[in-house]
Amino acid sequence: MNTNRQWLLSKRPHGMVGEENFEYVETPIPEPAEGEVLVRNLFLSFDPTQRGWMEDRESYLPPVQLGEPMRAGSIGQVTQTNHPDYQVGDMVQTTGGWQDFVTVAPGQGIMGLNKIPPQIPPDMMLSVLGVTGLTAYFGLLDLGEPKAGETVLVSGAAGATGSVAGQIARIKGCRVVGIAGGPEKCAWLTEQAKFDAVIDYKNENVDEAIARTCPDKVDVFFDNVGGGILEAALNHINMRARVVLCGGISAYNATEPVPGPVNLMNLVIMRARMEGFIVIDYMHKAEQAITDLLGWIQSGELIYQVDVQEGFENIPATLQRLFTGQNLGKQLLKIADPS
């Protein structure tokens, strides 16, 4: 291989993102500058928040510019090094983007350039021990403050973040109810991830189902979806409930502004809180989180699921899977095997 395949952001999306928003190009493999390494991307991470990075608006990260490779977290292998701390063959996590090769120095980019312990498989590192797992950990524990015996409701519950958030709540002694789409995801949640109850939003009235499955009301709502699901949940919050706003995937591909819930005043009546967060702010505490998560995985209390697509040509279509609900668990794409 002597070219760097790339998918560039070529057109900002209006509505559902698709292949038409990207341009495939082949460019020379870049040379690492002094202090940099050249990384070959092996696995790409797909996250709903990436849809927001494509919009030309102020947000928690600058927008991806037109003509730039699409931004994405990745795991790769060092193939050339101008930095004494990194050797050829090292497995690293970085923000590699939609391309075969990236040059990067430690501390650069969102994720920096972090070596992965050899015993951790890349798919675990990019999912339950990566951004999505940490998002679940800090969002649930830091904002949700779940207490044993409380009821925790999770939307997007079969997703990479929701499934981990719900299981952590269960580990902390809470009753956990998940909202997901379709019987396959729902079965996985109750049978494998050991949620106490599950709501299939595609086949049930969510409002009625929350009332039925949460007889003591909802103390913590961990929301990845927004829209009508958020509104339904707000109808059933308990006194001093915490609504953790993790995401709002239901509106990410909307062409018109999506109205918020009609019942925000329930936050007043129930003295409840709704709070947003970005996992980037917690990266200085990642080590403790990873230790906890890994411990729960090893004890069998926490399971995770990855959906690994393959083929560089399938990258844009793989992003779309997040928004059509096709993915079961963390969405990844494998570009190449480690050497």
Next chain:
Amino acid sequence: MNTNRQWLLSKRPHGMVGEENFEYVETPIPEPAEGEVLVRNLFLSFDPTQRGWMEDRESYLPPVQLGEPMRAGSIGQVTQTNHPDYQVGDMVQTTGGWQDFVTVAPGQGIMGLNKIPPQIPPDMMLSVLGVTGLTAYFGLLDLGEPKAGETVLVSGAAGATGSVAGQIARIKGCRVVGIAGGPEKCAWLTEQAKFDAVIDYKNENVDEAIARTCPDKVDVFFDNVGGGILEAALNHINMRARVVLCGGISAYNATEPVPGPVNLMNLVIMRARMEGFIVIDYMHKAEQAITDLLGWIQSGELIYQVDVQEGFENIPATLQRLFTGQNLGKQLLKIADPS
């Protein structure tokens, strides 16, 4: 006077509340039971939240039942006593309702039966030192957590609660911007209440005006209004902003559900919090608040304004004034002079 005039809730409102929702009756003056006193109401308090008490739905207080006198805070005078701690002539604060006389025992009702210090005028006790002032105090300080140098935006800023919240923020060293309707209210806010800037929502584009008057963005938004005002404010929140949900008067008389803000995801991007509260939960800390508020009044740092209507027959119309924005400051109605 040997009858007890009353306005009973006769029909639950759909849309704007009006006289048609109440029935005027005259009944015998009740006799206080053992441990009770008979109070003659002198001043009635009007609060936007009373509109919610008229709805037949679960809330922070049970709904007023059809055929009952409308619930309202009041200040009155003891005219007959069967309780050793209360003497005829004592001025008391209670939940007297829309009637001349009420029998009540200490600890009963929302407000109990609290003697008013002789040096405090009733209109001060029912406004800046009453529920609205305490709402401002605890909502701003406990939920808003304003820090010197921060920007605090207040909606319903010329109202009984908003005007006090804004002034406390100014006393705490914040830059304070108020949103109110019409030039008279706006002039009062800047000239009398010493707000740093003001936005006339009836004559300005609120979104643009917030951007102009809050160049460092909004750290605390104290919201009494909801709807489009809340949405506009959410466009301009700062990192780790606190949105204090005090009320949502814009929707209280709506006949259809009013959609929430389209931009709740700004809470995520800005790691911000939106939280509701009910002042009743803070009543055990009222003494400290009243001490602080009274101190600021006496030092001239805090002013307040009351709008005192008169005439028992005008009670229903006076409630409506809150929702048409006619009141300037705390809305009261005087039924009688103390004897």
